[in-house]
Each structure stands twice: as structure tokens, then as C-alpha cells.
Amino acid sequence: MSRPHQGAVLGLRDLLHDRAGFFTQTMALAAVLAPLLLLYSLRVGVVGTLLEELESDPRNRQLLTTRQGHFPNGFIEQLRLDPRVAFVSGHASPIARSLSLSVAEGAVVPQVRGVVLASGPGDPLMPPGAAAPGEREVLLTPSLAERLSVAPGDRVRVEPSRRLDGVEEVLDLTLTITGLTDQAVWDAEGALLAESTLAAIEQWLDGTAIPEFGWHGRDPDAPFAFRNFRLYARNLTDLKSLHADLSRDVPVRAPRLADYEAVVQLNRGLGIVFGVIATSGGLGFLLSFGATLWGNVNRKRHALSVLRLHGLLRRHAALFPVAQAVGIAVAGCILAVAAHAAAALILNVVLSDKLIVSGTVSRLEPAHLAAAFGMTISMALLASLSAAWQVLRIEPGEGINAL
Numbered sequence: 001m002s003r004p005h006q007g008a009v010l011g012l013r014d015l016l017h018d019r020a021g022f023f024t025q026t027m028a029l030a031a032v033l034a035p036l037l038l039l040y041s042l043r044v045g046v047v048g049t050l051l052e053e054l055e056s057d058p059r060n061r062q063l064l065t066t067r068q069g070h071f072p073n074g075f076i077e078q079l080r081l082d083p084r085v086a087f088v089s090g091h092a093s094p095i096a097r098s099l100s101l102s103v104a105e106g107a108v109v110p111q112v113r114g115v116v117l118a119s120g121p122g123d124p125l126m127p128p129g130a131a132a133p134g135e136r137e138v139l140l141t142p143s144l145a146e147r148l149s150v151a152p153g154d155r156v157r158v159e160p161s162r163r164l165d166g167v168e169e170v171l172d173l174t175l176t177i178t179g180l181t182d183q184a185v186w187d188a189e190g191a192l193l194a195e196s197t198l199a200a201i202e203q204w205l206d207g208t209a210i211p212e213f214g215w216h217g218r219d220p221d222a223p224f225a226f227r228n229f230r231l232y233a234r235n236l237t238d239l240k241s242l243h244a245d246l247s248r249d250v251p252v253r254a255p256r257l258a259d260y261e262a263v264v265q266l267n268r269g270l271g272i273v274f275g276v277i278a279t280s281g282g283l284g285f286l287l288s289f290g291a292t293l294w295g296n297v298n299r300k301r302h303a304l305s306v307l308r309l310h311g312l313l314r315r316h317a318a319l320f321p322v323a324q325a326v327g328i329a330v331a332g333c334i335l336a337v338a339a340h341a342a343a344a345l346i347l348n349v350v351l352s353d354k355l356i357v358s359g360t361v362s363r364l365e366p367a368h369l370a371a372a373f374g375m376t377i378s379m380a381l382l383a384s385l386s387a388a389w390q391v392l393r394i395e396p397g398e399g400i401n402a403l
Contacts, residue, residue, distance in 0.1 A: 006316050011323035014300070022328065025292060029332030029376070030339060032285045036278050037340040037364065037372060042347070043270040045363035050263045054236060058124030058185060060256035061086070061239050063231040067251055068093060072225040079231065084238035089118040089195050090226030092202050099201070101191065103148055104155035104174045111159065112147050114140075115190035117230065118198040124232050125186045130179050133194050138175040144189040145180055152177050156191075164207050164217060171204060171215065173197075199224055236260040286383050289328075293321045293387035305394050314392055321387035329380035333373050340364070 015022050054060045071090065079088045091097075100111040119125065119139065121132045126139060133139055138156065140148070150156060158173040181192065193201075200210045203224055209217035233239035236257075243254045297320070344362035351361045 005319075006312060008319040008323035010312075011320040012327055014320075015324045015327050021296070022331070025289070025328045026331040026335060029285065029289070029328060030335040032281050033332060033336035033372070033376060034339040034343070036274075036281060037336060037369075038343050038347075038362065039274055039277065040368065040372075041340065041344055041362040041364045043267070043274060044365070044368065045348075045361045047263060047267040047270065048363060049360060050266075051236065051260075054256065054260060054263065058232050060259065061124075061233045061236060062256075063233065063239065063242060063246065063252050063254050065091075065228045065251060066253050068227040069250065070225045071227070071229050072223060076226065076229060079229070082242075084233055084242050086232045086234040087120070087122045087124060088229055088231040089120050089123070090199060091118065091228035091230045092116065092198050093227040100159050101144070101148065102157050102159065103150060104157045112144065112189065114144050115188050116158075116198060116201075117190060117192055118195040119192035120195055123192065125181055125192060127179065127182050133175075133178055133192055133197075135194050135197050136175055137178045137194065139179045139181055139192040140177055141181050141186055141188060141190050142183045143187070144191060145177070147189065150177055152179050158191075158201070160201055160205055162205050162207065171201070173201070173213075199226070202226075282379060286379055289325070289380065290383035290386050293325055293384050294390060296324070297321055297387045297390045301394060317394065318388040318391045320391055322381065322384045325380040325384035325387075326377060329376050333376050337369060 073090075076088060076090055079085050097116060098113055099116050101114050102111045117125070119132055123132065126132065130139070138158075140150070140156070145151065148156060154177050155174050156177060158175060159170055160173075161168065161170045163169070175193070175197075181190075200213050200215070203220070204210055204213075204215050204217060207218050208220045208224075209215060231242070233242050239254055239257060240260065243252060243257060246252045300320075344364075347362045348360055
């Protein structure tokens with residue numbers, strides 16, 4: 001009585017015995033698989049690096065309003081709850097967006113006009129790990145700090161002015177500098193304030209009293225609402241969906257969305273090219289490998305019939321070509337991955353500074369290699385079906401004629 005694995009063991013032993021055939025078939029598979037791996041790795045590397053470079057710059061994930069509107073705190077809070085939003089804050093009207101700043105005490109430095117933005121936790125304009133500014137705090141850009149000759153720990157004075165009931169008034173708001181922003185992310189002469197502080201300044205400029213800060217003025221006619229907002233998506237995919245959703249009710253634009261769409265189109269085009277090449281190569285491998293296994297079974301037909309005569313069951317004998325197909329597929333995958341690794345290393349060294357991307361040109365993740373291995377094994381099993389069917393038709397009586 002034969003054991004279930006006996007046919008598979010005999011197939012692998014026969015494969016190792018015929019070293020020349022094993023080597024030839026392994027090389028043939030690797031010759032098909034290695035170029036496909038390299039082509040796909042180029043697609044993953046180029047497109048992946050382009051997307052990483054786009055997403056690493058928060059300005060590429062920013063959504064802007066095209067004109068002033070009415071955005072109350074409830075609207076801003078609703079956006080904060082959206083999982084696609086990385087950061088959002090109210091944005092001041094043009095009159096409150098550019099303010100004069102000066103050194104609060106000590107050195108005699110003239111006033112400097114700076115762009116003032118509302119900030120908060122998670123603001124991509126803040127350096128990593130930096131705390132969001134409080135109501136009496138501010139973060140400056142390096143260029144503005146240099147013009148004012150100040151550093152973290154110093155204090156600056158924000159001095160907006162208004163005309164209320166025919167009287168010219170200047171607000172004296174002193175803020176402590178808690179840090180500096182990243183010049184590479186925001187290269188303007190600007191400052192980041194707490195959202196509540198910027199809202200208070202804008203209301204004061206409109207003539208409204210702000211009791212929390214001790215600023216006099218008229219009583220508010222209606223609840224305060226920002227005229228704009230500043231929003232950053234978590235990634236470019238979220239940016240696209242946010243733009244589509246918000247543009248139905250709010251006039252918004254994503255300045256860098258076209259760059260993302262171009263990369264998506266490139267990825268789609270490369271996917272079609274790879275699909276055509278992989279399909280034609282896979283079909284060619286399937287037919288040629290299946291024919292090779294069929295021919296090998298025909299050459300070993302008498303030997304297999306003798307094994308059947310000695311008690312090897314039909315279903316166990318069918319594993320003979322299946323085991324050989326899997327063995328060749330595993331060896332071919334190993335050889336193809338090794339060839340791809342060598343070629344990818346050369347390409348990354350030679351082409352990294354000659355293409356539109358500055359990172360890795362050729363790259364495959366473990367999941368990609370696992371998928372390629374699984375698909376190759378599946379193709380090998382499919383190619384072995386015809387040979388396995390041929391083995392199932394071998395009768396033990398044929399072994400008597402072979403003796």
C-alpha cells in the first residue's frame with residue numbers, strides 16, 4: 001500500500017537525478033520571472049517615490065478656499081472630526097492676516113509686517129514635537145525672527161490698529177516666543193498664533209469687544225465665524241476625496257492635486273504595460289512548462305507503470321509531475337529574486353540621480369515578493385494538471401510490457 005506522499009517524493013528524486021533538465025527548466029522560469037520582477041519594481045519604486053515626495057510636503061496636501069465665506073466654529077470642528085483631515089484651523093481675513101510685530105522690550109528694532117496664521121496641535125507648519133502656541137504665545141518663522149533679532153523665550157508685540165467711532169486705536173498684545181517653524185516648510189516672514197488669539201484679534205479689528213482679553217468695543221451682533229480656513233489632508237488620496245466633497249458647498253481648490261493626478265495616470269499607464277507583458281509572459285510560461293512536464297511524463301511512462309504495478313496508487317502517482325512543477329517553481333523563484341536583487345542594486349546606484357525621482361528607483365516590498373511567489377506556484381500547479389492527467393491514465397498493465 002503506497003503512502004500519499006510517495007509519488008511526490010519520487011518526483012522530486014527524479015528531478016534531482018536529472019540535474020541537466022532541472023537546471024534548464026529552472027533557468028527558463030527565472031528568465032521569465034526576473035524581468036517581470038524588475039519591471040514591477042521599477043513601477044513601484046518610481047511611482048512610490050514620487051508619491052512619497054509629494055506627500056512629504058504638507059503644501060501638496062493643502063486645501064484652500066477660493067473666496068471669503070462664513071465658517072463658524074461648528075463647521076471647523078466638524079472638519080476636525082473627519083478622519084481624512086490631518087489638520088484644520090480657521091483662517092483670518094486679509095485685514096487680520098498681515099500684522100505688524102515688534103520686539104516687546106530691550107533692543108530698538110523697527111516694526112516688521114508678518115503673515116499671521118492660526119495654529120493648533122498637529123499643524124504641519126510646526127516642527128515635529130513642538131507644542132501648539134497658547135493664547136499668549138507665538139511661533140515665528142526663522143526669517144521673521146532674524147529680522148526682529150529675537151529667539152525662543154523672547155517676547156514680541158503684535159500691534160494691529162483700527163478706527164472705532166472716529167478714534168484711531170492701536171492694540172498692544174505681547175506674546176512669548178515658544179519656538180521657530182521649519183524654514184523648508186514655510187519660508188515666509190510669518191507667525192503662528194493660537195486659533196482663539198487670532199479670532200480675538202479679528203473680532204477686535206471689526207470693532208467687537210473681547211472681554212476675555214480685556215479689549216473694549218461694541219457688543220457682537222452675531223456669533224463669530226472665520227472668513228476662511230486652512231486645511232491639510234492626511235494623504236493625497238484623502239485630499240482628492242475631500243476636494244470632491246467640499247467643493248459641492250464650499251469654493252475650494254487643491255493647488256497640487258494636478259501633480260497627484262499625473263502620478264496616478266503614470267501608475268495606471270505603467271500598470272497596463274506591465275499587465276500586457278506579464279500576461280503574455282505568463283501564458284508563454286504556462287504552455288511551455290506544461291508541455292515540458294507532459295513530455296517528461298511520456299518519457300517516464302514505462303517507469304511509472306512499473307511503479308503502479310508495484311502498488312503505487314493512481315492518485316499518488318499523479319503527484320509525480322505536480323511535485324516536480326512545484327520544485328522547479330520554488331527554485332526558479334529563488335533564482336529570479338536573486339537576479340532581481342542584483343539588477344535592482346545596480347539600477348538604484350546608476351539611475352537614482354538621473355531620473356525625476358531622488359529616492360529608490362527599483363523597490364519591492366516583502367508582500368510583492370510573496371505575491372509573485374504565490375502566483376508562480378499557482379501557475380506551476382496549473383501547468384502540471386495536463387501531466388497529472390496523463391499519469392492518471394497510466395495502467396499497471398503497461399509495466400508488464402515494459403519488463
